[in-house]
Amino acid sequence: MTPAAKPLKTGRIAGPLDTVVLVGASAALWALAARWVGPQVLTGPVDTIGYLGGLFADPEFRASVWETTRAFSLALAIAWASGLAIGMMLGAHRLTGEVAEPILTALYSIPKITLYPVILLFFGLGMPARVAFGAIHGIVPVALFTMAAVRGVRPVYFRTARSLRLGPLATARHIILPACLPGIVSGLRVGFSLTLLGTLIGEMFASQRGLGHMVIRAMETNDVRLLIALALFLVTVATGAGALLLAVDRRVARLGAGRG
Amino acid sequence: MGLHAQIPLGEPVTAQAAHVAVRGLTRIFPGANGRPPLQALGPLDLDLAPGEFFSVVGPSGCGKSTLLDILAGLSPASAGSVTFEGKPVAGTVPDGVGVVFQEDSSFPWLSVFDNAAFGLRRLKTPEAQLRPRVEEALALIGLSDFASAFPAQLSGGMRQRVCIARTLVMRPRLILLDEPFGALDQQTKLLMGDELLRLWRETGATILLITHSLDEAALLSDRIGVMSARPGRFIDVIETGWARDRDSRLAADPGFGAITARIWRQLREESLKAMRAAP
Amino acid sequence: MTRAGLLRTGIIAAALGALEAACRLGAIDRFSLSPPSEMATSALRILTSGEYTRDILVTFATVAGAALLSVVAGFALGVLLYRLPRLKRAADPFLASYYAVPSFIFYPLFIVLFGLNRWPLVAVAFVFAFVAMAIASVDGFLSVRPILLRTAASLRLTRMETLRLVILPAAAPYLFTGVKLTIVYAFIGVVAGEFILSGSGLGYRIAFAYQSFETATMYGLMLILICAVVTVNMLLWSHEKRLHARLTR
Numbered sequence: 067m068t069p070a071a072k073p074l075k076t077g078r079i080a081g082p083l084d085t086v087v088l089v090g091a092s093a094a095l096w097a098l099a100a101r102w103v104g105p106q107v108l109t110g111p112v113d114t115i116g117y118l119g120g121l122f123a124d125p126e127f128r129a130s131v132w133e134t135t136r137a138f139s140l141a142l143a144i145a146w147a148s149g150l151a152i153g154m155m156l157g158a159h160r161l162t163g164e165v166a167e168p169i170l171t172a173l174y175s176i177p178k179i180t181l182y183p184v185i186l187l188f189f190g191l192g193m194p195a196r197v198a199f200g201a202i203h204g205i206v207p208v209a210l211f212t213m214a215a216v217r218g219v220r221p222v223y224f225r226t227a228r229s230l231r232l233g234p235l236a237t238a239r240h241i242i243l244p245a246c247l248p249g250i251v252s253g254l255r256v257g258f259s260l261t262l263l264g265t266l267i268g269e270m271f272a273s274q275r276g277l278g279h280m281v282i283r284a285m286e287t288n289d290v291r292l293l294i295a296l297a298l299f300l301v302t303v304a305t306g307a308g309a310l311l312l313a314v315d316r317r318v319a320r321l322g323a324g325r326g
Numbered sequence: 327m328g329l330h331a332q333i334p335l336g337e338p339v340t341a342q343a344a345h346v347a348v349r350g351l352t353r354i355f356p357g358a359n360g361r362p363p364l365q366a367l368g369p370l371d372l373d374l375a376p377g378e379f380f381s382v383v384g385p386s387g388c389g390k391s392t393l394l395d396i397l398a399g400l401s402p403a404s405a406g407s408v409t410f411e412g413k414p415v416a417g418t419v420p421d422g423v424g425v426v427f428q429e430d431s432s433f434p435w436l437s438v439f440d441n442a443a444f445g446l447r448r449l450k451t452p453e454a455q456l457r458p459r460v461e462e463a464l465a466l467i468g469l470s471d472f473a474s475a476f477p478a479q480l481s482g483g484m485r486q487r488v489c490i491a492r493t494l495v496m497r498p499r500l501i502l503l504d505e506p507f508g509a510l511d512q513q514t515k516l517l518m519g520d521e522l523l524r525l526w527r528e529t530g531a532t533i534l535l536i537t538h539s540l541d542e543a544a545l546l547s548d549r550i551g552v553m554s555a556r557p558g559r560f561i562d563v564i565e566t567g568w569a570r571d572r573d574s575r576l577a578a579d580p581g582f583g584a585i586t587a588r589i590w591r592q593l594r595e596e597s598l599k600a601m602r603a604a605p
Numbered sequence: 606m607t608r609a610g611l612l613r614t615g616i617i618a619a620a621l622g623a624l625e626a627a628c629r630l631g632a633i634d635r636f637s638l639s640p641p642s643e644m645a646t647s648a649l650r651i652l653t654s655g656e657y658t659r660d661i662l663v664t665f666a667t668v669a670g671a672a673l674l675s676v677v678a679g680f681a682l683g684v685l686l687y688r689l690p691r692l693k694r695a696a697d698p699f700l701a702s703y704y705a706v707p708s709f710i711f712y713p714l715f716i717v718l719f720g721l722n723r724w725p726l727v728a729v730a731f732v733f734a735f736v737a738m739a740i741a742s743v744d745g746f747l748s749v750r751p752i753l754l755r756t757a758a759s760l761r762l763t764r765m766e767t768l769r770l771v772i773l774p775a776a777a778p779y780l781f782t783g784v785k786l787t788i789v790y791a792f793i794g795v796v797a798g799e800f801i802l803s804g805s806g807l808g809y810r811i812a813f814a815y816q817s818f819e820t821a822t823m824y825g826l827m828l829i830l831i832c833a834v835v836t837v838n839m840l841l842w843s844h845e846k847r848l849h850a851r852l853t854r
Contacts, residue, residue, distance in 0.1 A: 084691050084692070084694060084695035085694075085695045085696075085698065087695065088692070088695040088696060088699075103717075103718065106717075107714060107717045107718065108714060161608070161609060161612070164607075164609035165609045165612045165613045165616065166613075168613065168839065168842070169613065169616075169617070171838065171839075171842055172835045172838060172839060174789075175785075175789045175834055175835060175838035176831050176834055176835065177789075177792045177793040177796045177797070177830070177834060178793075179793060179796055179797045179800065179808075180796055180808070180811060180827055180830055180831065181827070182800075183811065183812075183815040183823060183827075184637075184638070184827075186815075187634075187636070187637040187638070188637055188638075255701065258705070259701075259702055259703075259704045259705035260704060260705075262705040262706075263704055263705055263706070263707055266706075266707050267707055267797070270707070270801075271800065278707075281707075281710050282801070285710070285712070285713050285801065285802075288713065290713070290714075293710065293713065293714075296710070297706070297710055297711070300705075300706045300710075301706050304702040304705035304706050305698055305699055305702045307702065307705070308698055308699075308701040308702025308705060309697075309698035309701065309702070311701070312697060312698055312701045398759060400755060400758055400759065418758075418761060419758060419759050419760075419761050421761070424759070425756075425759035427752055427755065427756065427759075429750075429752040430752075431752045431753060431755070431756040433753070433771070433774070433775075434775075434851070435774040435775065435777065435851070436774075444760065444770075445760055448760070448762070448766065448770065476851060478850075478851060489756075492760075496760075
């Protein structure tokens with residue numbers, strides 16, 4: 067540990083370049099692993115990318131992407147909106163928050179995949195089940211992050227709001243929301259990931275459509291090429307979206323830090 | 327001024343006899359993102375006699391803390407040299423040097439006793455030897471009754487004393503203090519100053535205190551170095567001439583007012599410069 | 606018990622009561638959802654009959670093995686990312702979206718690699734869980750106040766001593782959270798794997814009960830699984846809260 071923590075700035079260009087290097091290294095490892103275990107077990111990166119390119123012309127794949135996008139968007143809207151509302155409520159009211167926090171933490175920890183038979187029994191096979199599965203994965207983290215963010219607003223801001231004679235709505239709009247935006251955005255980011263996970267799990271176990279269903283079918287028929295191509299597609303899309311949200315998150319966090 | 331005349335300080339300290347000797351010390355921070363390099367400090371010279379209490383005052387951003395970091399071996403100098411007990415200081419904190427920071431640096435996961443015992447435990451000192459030394463340090467700093475408390479249960483002033491105890495246990499011959507009482511209220515500050523004086527008398531250590539408080543510097547020190555705005559250099563070194571046995575009641579001494587007035591006369595212009603230069 | 610604790614107990618009891626009533630009065634189809642009392646009796650019957658004891662133990666043992674491996678490997682990766690900030694920056698987008706992809710889609714791959722036994726499940730749970738530990742570890746290391754690192758230097762600690770005596774204890778609450786998440790994710794990974802393809806374990810039994818329309822058994826097994834996870838989680842959570850309380854002021 068050198069003291070006086072040396073400034074860890076490698077400049078703006080080095081960052082993305084490092085990521086490219088990392089991706090390249092991972093691809094090389096993947097290629098080696100594929101060569102080692104053989105294409106019946108794991109297809110290599112070049113084959114997979116070629117196969118994935120072909121998939122885009124496949125109407126079934128395109129329909130699945132569309133199905134998943136629809137289910138995921140709906141689930142995300144529900145998860146974000148209700149997570150935010152619940153989190154705000156619990157954060158603003160001390161006792162409610164104290165009562166609800168352990169319950170939320172417990173809900174967060176339940177392997178929700180266990181619940182798929184229940185969801186199926188209630189929603190049947192189809193769109194509602196997939197959306198419900200996605201939403202129940204995303205709501206709780208968004209609510210927990212939002213609650214923590216609202217609670218973390220410095221009391222002096224509330225006193226300032228009162229001294230400026232702001233009403234409750236104006237306080238929420240002009241003080242609470244901007245002050246806890248960084249925490250909220252982090253929550254929305256985590257909610258995004260878990261909602262996508264939930265939607266895909268829902269499709270795997272409780273649907274006849276979508277990318278998740280394609281995955282489970284590829285598993286059942288042992289279609290390694292398709293499975294790996296789908297995995298690559300999902301990882302790429304999820305990482306792209308994740309990187310975008312992470313950039314937003316960091317920007318907002320800097321803003322919040324600047325405001326102190 | 328007439329202050330120097332009160333007590334003769336004897337021969338000026340030579341580099342050989344000095345406990346700490348600084349020659350031509352300079353610190354230049356390389357410019358980040360295409361900005362020009364920034365000279366934060368120096369060049370400056372400084373000699374500390376063994377057992378001396380020396381304070382450094384200066385406007386904000388003048389490089390006081392940088393000076394302390396370099397003396398402690400926590401950051402490198404760009405040019406010049408620092409020697410402690412005749413050996414050059416570079417890269418690591420030398421044996422026999424203790425540092426107390428402004429920010430609370432007590433370890434929150436350890437009790438007061440374990441905080442104080444930290445350095446000795448690391449050196450695998452047998453518990454039988456360690457216990458009396460830690461208890462002695464805690465007694466010296468007035469924390470004996472809180473040995474089993476955790477820092478989170480203590481006030482800011484007490485936590486700062488925990489840090490001082492952690493340093494004292496190692497019996498440092500040179501103690502570097504970086505505005506250790508900066509975050510405390512005025513009364514606590516005065517009382518902590520008295521304790522520091524007592525410690526200094528009882529341990530015989532050399533003390534270098536960085537402070538932004540004129541009163542603190544004037545009350546505690548044998549000598550006060552007044553630094554200019556960036557790049558920090560000594561523009562005045564004031565010898566207070568206080569007796570070794572002293573405490574905060576000196577504030578009523580007419581000499582005290584004269585010293586703070588003299589520091590402020592030097593410092594006012596520099597502080598204005600620093601304020602205007604501040605981003 | 607605190608006021609919040611009492612209220613919480615009351616709310617949970619009221620919710621269970623309402624569910625019970627809704628099932629008994631026919632507002633919810635009996636076939637879709639058993640009343641909570643029947644779930645509990647079914648769970649009790651399952652536990653006492655011993656019919657499923659082996660599956661339960663097998664699942665827990667698999668989770669424990671996967672969690673242990675994940676904690677060790679995740680911690681090591683956390684140290685690596687902390688020591689190599691450039692690697693961390695490059696990997697951040699991947700870490701941030703790691704949990705968006707259900708990594709148990711690689712389960713078939715592991716079956717081919719390890720054979721049809723419990724190891725593919727351990728592997729799939731490990732892949733799912735170890736990243737949570739790595740993220741928590743590196744976040745914890747980075748949260749250590751710089752002044753404590755400066756203090757370590759001023760006390761002349763070596764790199765290893767700084768890690769062991771300062772960084773680890775300072776990051777302990779984060780590491781604890783990491784362990785908690787790792788266990789939760791290991792559970793999810795193992796159960797998901799058992800759902801997909803396995804001949805034993807709680808997940809397999811639940812899926813089997815569902816497919817053979819044994820609603821009571823299914824809910825009993827679910828209750829056992831959920832109670833186990835929630836209990837482990839709550840124990841760790843309360844300890845975690847105490848740890849946070851001691852280290853923060």
